[in-house]
Amino acid sequence: MRILISDHPDSMMPDHALEIETLRAGLGPDTAVDVLPYRGDEHEAFLKALRGADALLTAFVTIDDAVMAQAPDLKVISLNSTGYDCVDLEAATRRGIGVCPVGEYCTSDVAEAAVAFVFALHKRLKAYGRRIDNDHVWDFAALEARPRLQDQTLGIFGFGKIGRCIARKLSGLVGEVIVCDPYVGAEAASAGGARLVEKDELLASSDVIVNSMLLTAGTQRYFDEEAFAAMARRPDFVNMSRGMVVDEDALLGALESGRIRGYAADVLADETPDLARHPLIGREDVLLTPHSAFYSSTAMESLERISCENIVHFLRGEKDRVFKLVN
Structure with a gap:
């Protein structure tokens, strides 16, 4: 053998x-x-x-x-x-x-990383850190104030084991959890502390979006220019799935135009990215980890x-x- x-x-x-x-x-x-x-x-x-x-x-x-x-x-x-x-x-x-x-x-580990990303984006930890470390600016009002997270709506794409674990960990910390998953019924979503909605409603109604869908032929570049344009509340967007689920050109456009406030991900479209030339590297509105959420x-x-x-x-x-x- x-x-x-x-x-x-x-x-x-x-x-x-x-x-x-x-x-x-x-x-x-x-x-x-x-x-x-x-x-x-x-x-x-x-x-x-x-x-x-x-x-x-x-x-x-x-x-x-x-x-x-x-x-x-x-x-x-x-x-x-x-x-x-x-x-x-x-x-x-x-x-x-x-x-x-x-x-x-690693369900719990990935869910913990998602929670960390949500809070880091919401509280602008990277942006404040840069102002302190690079500019020596000690000013809470250097960035625009946002509503409390407990008053915002969390939308989760993909309500499998990881999606449900994320919902459990964040359900008491946000105003409402809504989910989109074609393989989950309304009763199962409700049992997981969430309300089942269609894609369009989740995109339009969420202040924070977390993606935990599997990568399939049907979900490649699921988050494209049209999807980002539908994010009416300028949400923070967290990707805990695979990098190919996100059209990175469309993502960059959404960040540049302010259609989303921030992006965090444990993955990029390329599993071996050229970090020296990648356009998402170095932005204070982007948080990345090297596929380490499970670790x-x-x-x-x-x-x-x-x-x-x-x-x-x-x-x-x-x-x-x-x-x-x-x-």
Whole structure:
């Protein structure tokens, strides 16, 4: 049995001891585990390492049909992420390759980051910090006053586990929570402390918007120029989903025109952005973190353990024990 662990260098785990230990404990001490940082200009080296592998553990390496064709022994792709848009699911299914994202390991962590973003934008912490650190200005009135957060409406796109957790954490701190999710009914939204609305109403009625939708073909660039134009209350906008959900050109236009007051995100459209040239970098109305919302010692241990247990259970024929199998 041979397992390949490979991802972009800045997405690799700092240490693979727990992953290797979990794989060998479940599949046997003789299980071969290869670790290869993925570099786009060394794609052939990745394909060579993948040949003969029974399983691949990754998060952001693109695995399309052409890649799978080079790996005739591949049986399962385990993703140490909740998303799986980097994998051609149709091709994997046709080839009999299981795809197993980690369904749950960091819901509370991501919700905590969303709450932090909401308050940091609302209280203009970055803008005040710049005035203090750079300009040595100690003046509460240097920025325009805003209404209290408890008097404002929070709109959440995507009311799955993360969206519901965000609503729970913020429900007592805002005036109202409204949500938009085509897969959630009014009763389920109400049980989660929110009121279900359509997209247009949420865009027009929210003072703060948090996005926690999955990235799918239907949600790519969901927040485009038309969506930003519909944000009538000039909201703060927080993206806790994937970067490709937001049209960054339209976002930049909305910031420049004042259609939104501020933007915070844990992601950018490019998972390996050119920070020196990115137009969102350096703005005092933008807060960014390097896809780190999930990052806690608790979440990291769960992420490594669950993603490797998914491989173990799948290869042992225990598909009912795989945490999440999407094909």
